[in-house]
Amino acid sequence: MMTAFWAVVRRDLLLALRRKTEVLTAVFFFVVVAALFPLGIGPEPHTLRQIAPGVLWVGAMLSSMLALQRLFEADYHDGTLEQMVLSPTPLPLLMAAKLLAHWLLSGVPLVLLAPALGLQFDLAAESLWTLSLTLLLGTPVLSLVGGIGAALTLGVRGGGVLLSLLVLPLFVPVLVFGAGAVEAQVSGLGAQAHVSILMAMLLPAAFFSPWACAAAVRIAVE
Amino acid sequence: MTASLSWFHYAAPQTFYGLAGRLWPWVAALATLLGAVGLWIGFAVAPTDFQQGEGYRIIFVHVPASWMSMIIYLAMAFWSVLLLVFNTRLSGMMTRALAPTGAIFAFLSLWTGALWGKPMWGAWWVWDARLTSELILFFLYLGYIALTSAIDDTRRADRAGALIAIVGAINVPIIYFSVKWWNTLHQGASVSLTRAPSMAQIMLWGMLLMALAFWLYAIALVLYRVRTLILQREAHTAWVQALPEVAA
Numbered sequence: 424m425m426t427a428f429w430a431v432v433r434r435d436l437l438l439a440l441r442r443k444t445e446v447l448t449a450v451f452f453f454v455v456v457a458a459l460f461p462l463g464i465g466p467e468p469h470t471l472r473q474i475a476p477g478v479l480w481v482g483a484m485l486s487s488m489l490a491l492q493r494l495f496e497a498d499y500h501d502g503t504l505e506q507m508v509l510s511p512t513p514l515p516l517l518m519a520a521k522l523l524a525h526w527l528l529s530g531v532p533l534v535l536l537a538p539a540l541g542l543q544f545d546l547a548a549e550s551l552w553t554l555s556l557t558l559l560l561g562t563p564v565l566s567l568v569g570g571i572g573a574a575l576t577l578g579v580r581g582g583g584v585l586l587s588l589l590v591l592p593l594f595v596p597v598l599v600f601g602a603g604a605v606e607a608q609v610s611g612l613g614a615q616a617h618v619s620i621l622m623a624m625l626l627p628a629a630f631f632s633p634w635a636c637a638a639a640v641r642i643a644v645e
Numbered sequence: 646m647t648a649s650l651s652w653f654h655y656a657a658p659q660t661f662y663g664l665a666g667r668l669w670p671w672v673a674a675l676a677t678l679l680g681a682v683g684l685w686i687g688f689a690v691a692p693t694d695f696q697q698g699e700g701y702r703i704i705f706v707h708v709p710a711s712w713m714s715m716i717i718y719l720a721m722a723f724w725s726v727l728l729l730v731f732n733t734r735l736s737g738m739m740t741r742a743l744a745p746t747g748a749i750f751a752f753l754s755l756w757t758g759a760l761w762g763k764p765m766w767g768a769w770w771v772w773d774a775r776l777t778s779e780l781i782l783f784f785l786y787l788g789y790i791a792l793t794s795a796i797d798d799t800r801r802a803d804r805a806g807a808l809i810a811i812v813g814a815i816n817v818p819i820i821y822f823s824v825k826w827w828n829t830l831h832q833g834a835s836v837s838l839t840r841a842p843s844m845a846q847i848m849l850w851g852m853l854l855m856a857l858a859f860w861l862y863a864i865a866l867v868l869y870r871v872r873t874l875i876l877q878r879e880a881h882t883a884w885v886q887a888l889p890e891v892a893a
Contacts, residue, residue, distance in 0.1 A: 571812055575805045579795045588791050589809060592784040593816050596823035624819070635812060638729075642804045 427512040428520045435524035438497075445493055450532045453486035457540045468545045475544035476605030479554060480561075482540075483533045484594055487562055490529035491569040491590070492583050494521065495640065499577045505644050514640065515633040522570050522633065530562030546609070553608040553618075560621040561601040567632035568593050574639035596624060656733045658875045659884050669868040676861035683854035691848045700764040704848075707757040709856040710750045713863055714782060715817075717747030721789070722814035725807030735871075737803030738878070740810060741793060742870035746863050748786035754779055777824040778817070785813040799878060 439446050460478045461471055498504040498521075507517045537558050538551040546554065572590040576582045604617030655661045687705035694701040721743045728736035758776060759769045770776065789806055796802035879885045886892065 568812075571808070575792060575809060576795075579792075581795060585788075585791055585795055588784070589788040592781045592788065592820075593812070595781055596816075596819050599823040620823075635808065639805070639808055642801055642808065645801070 424512060424516060427510075428516055431517055431520035432524045432527075435521060436527065439524075439528050446490075446528050446532070449486050449490040449529055450536065452489055453482050453533055453536065454540065456482040456485065457543070461543070471544045472546060472609065475541060475546050476550075476554070476602040476609065479537055479540060479544070480557075480598055480602040480605070483537065483558060483562065484565060484591075484598060486533060487529050487565045488569065488587055488590060488594075490525070491566070491573045492586060494525050494566075494570055494573040495577055495643075496573075499643065504577075504640060508641060508644055514637040518570070518636040518640065519633040522566055522636065525570070526563050526566040530558075530566055533562055534558045546605075550605055550608045553614045554605050556618060557601040557604045557614070557621060560618065560625055561597045564597050564621075564625050564628045565594060567628040568597075570632060571635045571639050574636050574643055577640075577643040597621070600624070653733075656731075656735050658735055658738070658879055659882075661735055662872055662875045665868040665872050669865045669872075672861050672868065673865035676858050676865055679854050679861065680858035683851055683858050686847065686851035686854060691851050692845060697765060700761065703757050703761045705851050705855045707754060707761055708852055709859040710757060711754040711779060712856055713859045714747055714751035714754050714779065716860075717743050717750060717863060718782060718785070718810075718814060718817065721747065721810045725810040728803060728807045729811075734803075734878075737799075737807065738871050738874045739867070740806060741803065742867045742874060743863075744786060744790050744793070744806075745870070746866050748783065748790060750859075750863070751779060751783040751786055755783060774821065774824045778821040781820050781824075782817065785817070789813070 457479060460474065464470060464474065495504060498507070508514060510517070534555055537554050541551045541554050569586075569590045572586050572593075576586045576589065579585060600617045600620050604614035604621070607617060608614045655664055683705065687702055691702070693699055721740050724736045724739040724743070727733060728740065755776070758779070762771065763769050789810055792809055793802045793806040796805060876885060876891070
Protein backbone atom coordinates (compact mmCIF):
# COMPACT_ATOMS: atom_id res chain seq x y z
CA MET A 424 0.00 0.00 0.00
CA MET A 425 2.77 2.39 0.89
CA THR A 426 4.56 1.50 -2.37
CA ALA A 427 1.58 2.91 -4.25
CA PHE A 428 1.75 6.03 -2.08
CA TRP A 429 5.42 6.66 -2.81
CA ALA A 430 4.98 5.72 -6.47
CA VAL A 431 2.36 8.46 -6.87
CA VAL A 432 4.55 10.98 -5.05
CA ARG A 433 7.54 10.11 -7.24
CA ARG A 434 5.47 10.19 -10.40
CA ASP A 435 4.05 13.64 -9.66
CA LEU A 436 7.48 15.03 -8.81
CA LEU A 437 8.93 13.51 -11.97
CA LEU A 438 6.15 14.95 -14.13
CA ALA A 439 6.75 18.36 -12.59
CA LEU A 440 10.50 18.12 -13.25
CA ARG A 441 9.78 17.43 -16.92
CA ARG A 442 7.58 20.54 -17.12
CA LYS A 443 9.43 22.95 -14.90
CA THR A 444 7.70 26.10 -16.14
CA GLU A 445 4.42 25.20 -14.47
CA VAL A 446 6.01 25.06 -11.04
CA LEU A 447 8.24 28.06 -11.63
CA THR A 448 5.39 30.29 -12.85
CA ALA A 449 3.58 30.11 -9.53
CA VAL A 450 6.82 30.76 -7.64
CA PHE A 451 7.70 33.79 -9.77
CA PHE A 452 4.16 35.04 -9.35
CA PHE A 453 4.89 35.21 -5.62
CA VAL A 454 8.11 37.16 -6.22
CA VAL A 455 6.43 39.61 -8.59
CA VAL A 456 3.46 40.26 -6.30
CA ALA A 457 5.78 40.87 -3.36
CA ALA A 458 7.80 43.32 -5.47
CA LEU A 459 4.72 45.25 -6.57
CA PHE A 460 3.64 46.30 -3.09
CA PRO A 461 6.66 48.49 -2.26
CA LEU A 462 6.29 50.08 -5.70
CA GLY A 463 2.66 50.86 -4.99
CA ILE A 464 3.02 51.96 -1.39
CA GLY A 465 6.44 53.59 -1.34
CA PRO A 466 9.87 52.58 -0.06
CA GLU A 467 9.45 53.88 3.53
CA PRO A 468 11.11 51.07 5.61
CA HIS A 469 8.84 51.51 8.61
CA THR A 470 5.67 51.10 6.54
CA LEU A 471 7.15 48.16 4.67
CA ARG A 472 8.04 46.41 7.90
CA GLN A 473 4.46 46.85 9.06
CA ILE A 474 2.78 45.48 5.93
CA ALA A 475 5.36 42.74 5.25
CA PRO A 476 3.65 39.85 7.13
CA GLY A 477 0.28 40.46 5.51
CA VAL A 478 1.64 41.09 2.03
CA LEU A 479 3.93 38.08 2.00
CA TRP A 480 1.23 35.80 3.37
CA VAL A 481 -1.42 36.98 0.92
CA GLY A 482 1.12 36.61 -1.89
CA ALA A 483 1.92 33.06 -0.81
CA MET A 484 -1.79 32.27 -0.59
CA LEU A 485 -2.54 33.54 -4.09
CA SER A 486 0.48 31.76 -5.49
CA SER A 487 -0.51 28.43 -3.99
CA MET A 488 -4.05 29.02 -5.28
CA LEU A 489 -2.68 29.38 -8.81
CA ALA A 490 -0.80 26.12 -8.36
CA LEU A 491 -3.94 24.35 -7.10
CA GLN A 492 -5.52 24.35 -10.55
CA ARG A 493 -2.78 21.98 -11.70
CA LEU A 494 -3.34 19.53 -8.89
CA PHE A 495 -5.83 17.21 -10.62
CA GLU A 496 -6.35 18.83 -14.03
CA ALA A 497 -3.93 16.78 -16.16
CA ASP A 498 -4.81 13.51 -14.43
CA TYR A 499 -8.50 14.25 -14.96
CA HIS A 500 -8.06 14.84 -18.70
CA ASP A 501 -5.87 11.84 -19.47
CA GLY A 502 -7.93 9.42 -17.38
CA THR A 503 -5.36 8.75 -14.65
CA LEU A 504 -7.79 9.96 -12.02
CA GLU A 505 -10.39 7.43 -13.16
CA GLN A 506 -7.83 4.64 -12.86
CA MET A 507 -6.99 5.82 -9.36
CA VAL A 508 -10.67 5.62 -8.41
CA LEU A 509 -10.85 2.09 -9.83
CA SER A 510 -7.59 0.88 -8.31
CA PRO A 511 -7.63 -1.48 -5.30
CA THR A 512 -5.44 0.95 -3.32
CA PRO A 513 -7.63 3.16 -1.08
CA LEU A 514 -8.34 6.41 -2.89
CA PRO A 515 -7.72 8.65 0.17
CA LEU A 516 -4.17 7.28 0.35
CA LEU A 517 -3.52 8.17 -3.28
CA MET A 518 -5.04 11.60 -2.68
CA ALA A 519 -2.71 12.08 0.28
CA ALA A 520 0.21 11.23 -2.00
CA LYS A 521 -0.90 13.75 -4.61
CA LEU A 522 -1.39 16.42 -1.95
CA LEU A 523 2.06 15.75 -0.51
CA ALA A 524 3.66 16.00 -3.94
CA HIS A 525 1.74 19.17 -4.64
CA TRP A 526 2.88 20.74 -1.42
CA LEU A 527 6.51 19.79 -2.11
CA LEU A 528 6.21 21.56 -5.47
CA SER A 529 4.16 24.59 -4.54
CA GLY A 530 4.58 25.11 -0.79
CA VAL A 531 8.24 24.33 -0.14
CA PRO A 532 9.57 26.82 -2.74
CA LEU A 533 7.51 29.53 -1.04
CA VAL A 534 8.93 28.60 2.37
CA LEU A 535 12.48 28.79 1.02
CA LEU A 536 11.91 31.99 -0.92
CA ALA A 537 9.99 33.95 1.71
CA PRO A 538 13.03 35.00 3.83
CA ALA A 539 14.68 36.57 0.76
CA LEU A 540 11.54 38.55 0.04
CA GLY A 541 11.22 39.42 3.72
CA LEU A 542 14.67 41.03 3.53
CA GLN A 543 13.31 43.37 0.86
CA PHE A 544 10.70 44.44 3.38
CA ASP A 545 13.37 45.10 6.00
CA LEU A 546 12.24 42.34 8.40
CA ALA A 547 14.56 41.42 11.27
CA ALA A 548 16.24 38.01 11.41
CA GLU A 549 13.90 36.48 14.04
CA SER A 550 10.88 37.66 12.09
CA LEU A 551 12.26 35.99 8.98
CA TRP A 552 12.54 32.72 10.89
CA THR A 553 8.96 33.08 12.10
CA LEU A 554 7.80 33.83 8.57
CA SER A 555 9.42 30.66 7.23
CA LEU A 556 8.12 28.59 10.13
CA THR A 557 4.53 29.78 9.70
CA LEU A 558 4.71 29.18 5.96
CA LEU A 559 6.10 25.73 6.64
CA LEU A 560 3.06 24.96 8.82
CA GLY A 561 0.52 27.00 6.86
CA THR A 562 1.14 26.13 3.20
CA PRO A 563 0.32 22.43 3.73
CA VAL A 564 -3.08 23.52 5.08
CA LEU A 565 -3.58 25.60 1.94
CA SER A 566 -2.78 22.59 -0.25
CA LEU A 567 -4.98 20.28 1.82
CA VAL A 568 -8.05 22.51 1.97
CA GLY A 569 -7.56 23.83 -1.55
CA GLY A 570 -7.32 20.29 -2.92
CA ILE A 571 -10.98 19.72 -2.05
CA GLY A 572 -11.95 22.78 -4.08
CA ALA A 573 -9.66 21.77 -6.94
CA ALA A 574 -11.30 18.34 -7.14
CA LEU A 575 -14.81 19.81 -7.04
CA THR A 576 -14.16 22.26 -9.88
CA LEU A 577 -12.64 19.67 -12.24
CA GLY A 578 -13.82 20.24 -15.80
CA VAL A 579 -16.28 22.92 -14.71
CA ARG A 580 -16.92 26.10 -16.69
CA GLY A 581 -14.75 28.98 -15.42
CA GLY A 582 -12.89 26.58 -13.11
CA GLY A 583 -10.05 28.90 -12.08
CA VAL A 584 -12.10 31.84 -10.91
CA LEU A 585 -14.65 29.54 -9.33
CA LEU A 586 -11.86 27.77 -7.42
CA SER A 587 -10.70 31.05 -5.91
CA LEU A 588 -14.23 31.99 -4.88
CA LEU A 589 -14.67 28.60 -3.21
CA VAL A 590 -11.33 28.29 -1.52
CA LEU A 591 -10.15 31.76 -0.51
CA PRO A 592 -12.80 32.24 2.22
CA LEU A 593 -11.71 28.92 3.71
CA PHE A 594 -8.09 30.14 3.82
CA VAL A 595 -8.95 33.00 6.18
CA PRO A 596 -7.97 31.28 9.46
CA VAL A 597 -4.56 30.30 8.08
CA LEU A 598 -3.96 33.85 6.90
CA VAL A 599 -5.00 35.36 10.23
CA PHE A 600 -2.69 33.19 12.30
CA GLY A 601 0.12 32.98 9.76
CA ALA A 602 0.42 36.73 9.27
CA GLY A 603 -0.50 37.28 12.92
CA ALA A 604 2.46 35.19 14.07
CA VAL A 605 4.94 37.30 12.11
CA GLU A 606 3.28 40.50 13.28
CA ALA A 607 3.47 39.36 16.90
CA GLN A 608 7.15 38.55 16.40
CA VAL A 609 7.79 41.97 14.83
CA SER A 610 6.08 43.77 17.70
CA GLY A 611 8.01 41.70 20.25
CA LEU A 612 5.14 39.62 21.66
CA GLY A 613 6.44 36.26 20.51
CA ALA A 614 4.75 33.95 18.03
CA GLN A 615 4.40 30.86 20.23
CA ALA A 616 0.59 30.93 20.49
CA HIS A 617 0.00 31.56 16.78
CA VAL A 618 2.38 28.79 15.78
CA SER A 619 0.63 26.34 18.10
CA ILE A 620 -2.74 27.21 16.57
CA LEU A 621 -1.38 26.79 13.04
CA MET A 622 -0.13 23.37 14.08
CA ALA A 623 -3.58 22.61 15.50
CA MET A 624 -5.09 23.47 12.10
CA LEU A 625 -2.59 21.41 10.16
CA LEU A 626 -3.17 18.14 12.00
CA PRO A 627 -6.95 17.75 11.47
CA ALA A 628 -6.62 19.11 7.93
CA ALA A 629 -4.00 16.48 7.15
CA PHE A 630 -6.22 13.78 8.60
CA PHE A 631 -9.57 14.70 6.99
CA SER A 632 -8.61 16.33 3.72
CA PRO A 633 -7.57 13.17 1.82
CA TRP A 634 -10.99 11.68 2.56
CA ALA A 635 -12.82 14.80 1.43
CA CYS A 636 -10.65 14.98 -1.71
CA ALA A 637 -11.42 11.36 -2.46
CA ALA A 638 -15.16 12.04 -2.12
CA ALA A 639 -14.84 15.09 -4.36
CA VAL A 640 -12.88 13.17 -7.01
CA ARG A 641 -15.50 10.39 -6.97
CA ILE A 642 -18.21 13.00 -7.56
CA ALA A 643 -16.19 14.51 -10.41
CA VAL A 644 -15.38 11.32 -12.33
CA GLU A 645 -18.56 9.30 -11.89
CA MET B 646 -40.74 -0.72 9.55
CA THR B 647 -43.82 1.47 9.35
CA ALA B 648 -42.01 4.29 11.08
CA SER B 649 -39.20 4.28 8.57
CA LEU B 650 -41.72 4.08 5.75
CA SER B 651 -43.55 7.20 6.85
CA TRP B 652 -40.22 8.93 7.52
CA PHE B 653 -39.20 8.53 3.89
CA HIS B 654 -42.69 8.95 2.48
CA TYR B 655 -42.19 12.65 1.78
CA ALA B 656 -38.64 12.15 0.51
CA ALA B 657 -40.08 11.41 -2.93
CA PRO B 658 -40.33 14.63 -4.97
CA GLN B 659 -43.81 13.63 -6.15
CA THR B 660 -45.35 13.48 -2.66
CA PHE B 661 -43.34 16.42 -1.35
CA TYR B 662 -44.54 18.59 -4.22
CA GLY B 663 -48.13 18.24 -3.00
CA LEU B 664 -47.21 18.71 0.66
CA ALA B 665 -45.18 21.85 -0.08
CA GLY B 666 -48.01 23.21 -2.21
CA ARG B 667 -50.49 22.76 0.65
CA LEU B 668 -48.14 24.20 3.28
CA TRP B 669 -46.50 27.26 1.78
CA PRO B 670 -49.53 29.63 1.54
CA TRP B 671 -50.30 29.09 5.23
CA VAL B 672 -46.69 29.59 6.27
CA ALA B 673 -46.42 32.71 4.14
CA ALA B 674 -49.64 34.14 5.61
CA LEU B 675 -48.43 33.46 9.15
CA ALA B 676 -45.06 35.06 8.33
CA THR B 677 -46.81 38.20 7.09
CA LEU B 678 -48.99 38.37 10.19
CA LEU B 679 -46.14 37.88 12.66
CA GLY B 680 -43.92 40.25 10.69
CA ALA B 681 -46.59 42.95 10.81
CA VAL B 682 -47.06 42.54 14.57
CA GLY B 683 -43.30 42.41 15.13
CA LEU B 684 -42.68 45.57 13.12
CA TRP B 685 -45.53 47.33 14.93
CA ILE B 686 -44.01 46.44 18.30
CA GLY B 687 -40.55 47.34 17.08
CA PHE B 688 -41.34 50.70 15.58
CA ALA B 689 -44.37 51.90 17.56
CA VAL B 690 -44.57 50.18 20.95
CA ALA B 691 -40.97 49.61 22.04
CA PRO B 692 -39.52 52.54 23.99
CA THR B 693 -36.64 54.66 22.75
CA ASP B 694 -33.30 53.33 23.93
CA PHE B 695 -31.64 55.65 26.45
CA GLN B 696 -28.19 55.18 24.91
CA GLN B 697 -28.81 54.69 21.21
CA GLY B 698 -31.99 56.74 20.65
CA GLU B 699 -34.24 55.68 17.78
CA GLY B 700 -31.37 54.26 15.77
CA TYR B 701 -31.37 50.99 17.67
CA ARG B 702 -34.71 49.98 16.12
CA ILE B 703 -32.93 48.40 13.17
CA ILE B 704 -32.09 45.61 15.61
CA PHE B 705 -35.54 44.16 14.84
CA VAL B 706 -34.39 43.40 11.31
CA HIS B 707 -30.65 43.07 11.81
CA VAL B 708 -30.51 40.42 14.52
CA PRO B 709 -33.13 38.05 13.04
CA ALA B 710 -31.46 38.35 9.62
CA SER B 711 -28.08 37.41 11.11
CA TRP B 712 -29.59 34.47 12.97
CA MET B 713 -31.28 33.22 9.83
CA SER B 714 -28.13 33.54 7.74
CA MET B 715 -26.34 31.21 10.16
CA ILE B 716 -29.25 28.81 10.70
CA ILE B 717 -29.82 28.42 6.96
CA TYR B 718 -26.17 27.49 6.45
CA LEU B 719 -26.55 24.81 9.12
CA ALA B 720 -29.76 23.62 7.44
CA MET B 721 -27.88 23.38 4.15
CA ALA B 722 -25.19 21.31 5.80
CA PHE B 723 -27.89 19.08 7.33
CA TRP B 724 -29.56 18.42 3.97
CA SER B 725 -26.13 17.91 2.41
CA VAL B 726 -25.33 15.16 4.88
CA LEU B 727 -28.70 13.54 4.12
CA LEU B 728 -27.93 13.75 0.41
CA LEU B 729 -24.52 12.13 0.70
CA VAL B 730 -25.71 9.47 3.16
CA PHE B 731 -29.16 8.50 1.85
CA ASN B 732 -28.75 9.71 -1.73
CA THR B 733 -32.24 11.24 -1.77
CA ARG B 734 -32.89 13.62 -4.65
CA LEU B 735 -35.05 15.90 -2.54
CA SER B 736 -32.15 16.70 -0.16
CA GLY B 737 -30.15 18.15 -3.03
CA MET B 738 -33.08 20.27 -4.11
CA MET B 739 -33.64 21.49 -0.54
CA THR B 740 -29.99 22.56 -0.28
CA ARG B 741 -30.18 24.34 -3.62
CA ALA B 742 -33.42 26.05 -2.59
CA LEU B 743 -32.02 27.22 0.74
CA ALA B 744 -28.86 28.85 -0.65
CA PRO B 745 -30.31 32.02 -2.27
CA THR B 746 -32.43 32.78 0.81
CA GLY B 747 -29.42 32.33 3.08
CA ALA B 748 -27.29 34.58 0.88
CA ILE B 749 -29.97 37.28 0.93
CA PHE B 750 -30.17 37.11 4.73
CA ALA B 751 -26.39 37.35 5.04
CA PHE B 752 -26.38 40.37 2.74
CA LEU B 753 -29.29 41.94 4.63
CA SER B 754 -27.47 41.41 7.89
CA LEU B 755 -24.35 43.17 6.56
CA TRP B 756 -26.42 45.97 5.05
CA THR B 757 -28.50 46.69 8.13
CA GLY B 758 -25.36 46.33 10.23
CA ALA B 759 -23.70 49.08 8.19
CA LEU B 760 -26.77 51.28 8.60
CA TRP B 761 -26.69 50.67 12.33
CA GLY B 762 -22.94 51.09 12.64
CA LYS B 763 -22.81 54.52 11.00
CA PRO B 764 -24.79 56.42 13.69
CA MET B 765 -23.54 54.27 16.61
CA TRP B 766 -19.83 53.85 15.86
CA GLY B 767 -19.43 56.55 13.22
CA ALA B 768 -18.29 53.99 10.64
CA TRP B 769 -20.10 51.94 8.02
CA TRP B 770 -17.73 49.08 8.48
CA VAL B 771 -15.25 47.93 11.12
CA TRP B 772 -13.08 44.81 10.94
CA ASP B 773 -14.64 43.18 13.95
CA ALA B 774 -14.98 39.43 14.45
CA ARG B 775 -18.70 39.18 13.92
CA LEU B 776 -18.83 41.49 10.90
CA THR B 777 -15.91 39.77 9.26
CA SER B 778 -17.22 36.27 9.82
CA GLU B 779 -20.64 37.30 8.51
CA LEU B 780 -18.92 38.66 5.40
CA ILE B 781 -17.06 35.39 4.95
CA LEU B 782 -20.30 33.47 5.46
CA PHE B 783 -21.74 35.56 2.62
CA PHE B 784 -18.75 34.57 0.47
CA LEU B 785 -19.36 30.91 1.33
CA TYR B 786 -22.96 31.22 0.12
CA LEU B 787 -21.75 32.85 -3.10
CA GLY B 788 -19.19 30.08 -3.59
CA TYR B 789 -21.86 27.42 -3.12
CA ILE B 790 -24.22 29.11 -5.59
CA ALA B 791 -21.43 29.68 -8.12
CA LEU B 792 -20.26 26.07 -7.92
CA THR B 793 -23.70 24.51 -8.24
CA SER B 794 -24.73 26.76 -11.11
CA ALA B 795 -21.47 26.13 -13.01
CA ILE B 796 -22.10 22.37 -13.20
CA ASP B 797 -24.71 21.34 -15.75
CA ASP B 798 -25.29 17.78 -14.57
CA THR B 799 -27.74 18.26 -11.68
CA ARG B 800 -26.70 15.12 -9.82
CA ARG B 801 -23.03 16.12 -9.84
CA ALA B 802 -23.90 19.74 -9.01
CA ASP B 803 -25.95 18.64 -5.99
CA ARG B 804 -23.26 16.33 -4.67
CA ALA B 805 -20.38 18.75 -5.25
CA GLY B 806 -22.40 21.50 -3.57
CA ALA B 807 -23.18 19.21 -0.65
CA LEU B 808 -19.50 18.51 -0.07
CA ILE B 809 -18.50 22.17 -0.14
CA ALA B 810 -21.43 23.06 2.14
CA ILE B 811 -20.24 20.53 4.73
CA VAL B 812 -16.62 21.70 4.48
CA GLY B 813 -17.86 25.27 4.89
CA ALA B 814 -20.00 24.38 7.91
CA ILE B 815 -16.98 22.82 9.64
CA ASN B 816 -14.99 25.95 8.84
CA VAL B 817 -17.48 28.54 10.04
CA PRO B 818 -16.64 28.20 13.76
CA ILE B 819 -12.90 28.13 12.99
CA ILE B 820 -13.26 31.28 10.91
CA TYR B 821 -15.30 32.92 13.65
CA PHE B 822 -12.74 32.23 16.37
CA SER B 823 -9.82 33.22 14.18
CA VAL B 824 -11.26 36.59 13.21
CA LYS B 825 -12.19 37.16 16.85
CA TRP B 826 -8.50 38.03 17.22
CA TRP B 827 -9.16 41.69 16.68
CA ASN B 828 -12.12 42.14 19.00
CA THR B 829 -13.02 45.77 18.61
CA LEU B 830 -16.11 47.89 18.62
CA HIS B 831 -18.94 45.42 18.29
CA GLN B 832 -21.19 45.46 21.33
CA GLY B 833 -21.52 42.21 23.26
CA ALA B 834 -24.31 39.80 22.45
CA SER B 835 -27.70 41.28 23.44
CA VAL B 836 -29.42 37.93 23.85
CA SER B 837 -27.64 34.91 25.22
CA LEU B 838 -28.78 31.68 26.71
CA THR B 839 -26.54 31.85 29.74
CA ARG B 840 -27.50 35.18 31.28
CA ALA B 841 -30.57 37.39 31.57
CA PRO B 842 -31.18 39.49 28.44
CA SER B 843 -29.97 43.07 28.78
CA MET B 844 -32.95 44.59 27.00
CA ALA B 845 -36.49 45.61 27.88
CA GLN B 846 -39.12 42.88 27.85
CA ILE B 847 -41.11 44.49 25.04
CA MET B 848 -38.03 44.84 22.83
CA LEU B 849 -37.31 41.18 23.35
CA TRP B 850 -40.84 40.28 22.31
CA GLY B 851 -40.55 42.37 19.16
CA MET B 852 -37.31 40.72 18.26
CA LEU B 853 -38.55 37.20 18.91
CA LEU B 854 -41.67 37.86 16.81
CA MET B 855 -39.52 39.18 13.99
CA ALA B 856 -37.21 36.17 14.26
CA LEU B 857 -40.22 33.86 14.03
CA ALA B 858 -41.56 35.81 11.06
CA PHE B 859 -38.18 35.49 9.31
CA TRP B 860 -38.15 31.74 10.00
CA LEU B 861 -41.59 31.33 8.47
CA TYR B 862 -40.73 33.59 5.54
CA ALA B 863 -37.66 31.47 4.81
CA ILE B 864 -39.64 28.23 5.09
CA ALA B 865 -42.41 29.48 2.79
CA LEU B 866 -39.91 30.71 0.22
CA VAL B 867 -37.89 27.52 0.30
CA LEU B 868 -40.99 25.35 -0.08
CA TYR B 869 -42.06 27.43 -3.06
CA ARG B 870 -38.60 27.26 -4.61
CA VAL B 871 -38.41 23.51 -4.08
CA ARG B 872 -41.70 23.13 -5.93
CA THR B 873 -40.23 25.02 -8.86
CA LEU B 874 -37.07 22.91 -8.80
CA ILE B 875 -39.14 19.71 -8.69
CA LEU B 876 -41.18 20.82 -11.69
CA GLN B 877 -38.00 21.75 -13.54
CA ARG B 878 -36.23 18.48 -12.91
CA GLU B 879 -39.20 16.13 -13.19
CA ALA B 880 -40.69 17.86 -16.24
CA HIS B 881 -40.30 14.70 -18.30
CA THR B 882 -42.25 12.45 -15.89
CA ALA B 883 -45.85 11.40 -16.31
CA TRP B 884 -47.02 12.74 -12.95
CA VAL B 885 -45.80 16.26 -13.73
CA GLN B 886 -47.45 16.17 -17.15
CA ALA B 887 -50.67 15.13 -15.45
CA LEU B 888 -50.66 18.03 -12.95
CA PRO B 889 -53.57 20.39 -13.58
CA GLU B 890 -51.29 23.48 -13.44
CA VAL B 891 -48.91 21.97 -16.00
CA ALA B 892 -51.50 20.43 -18.31
CA ALA B 893 -53.44 23.68 -18.59
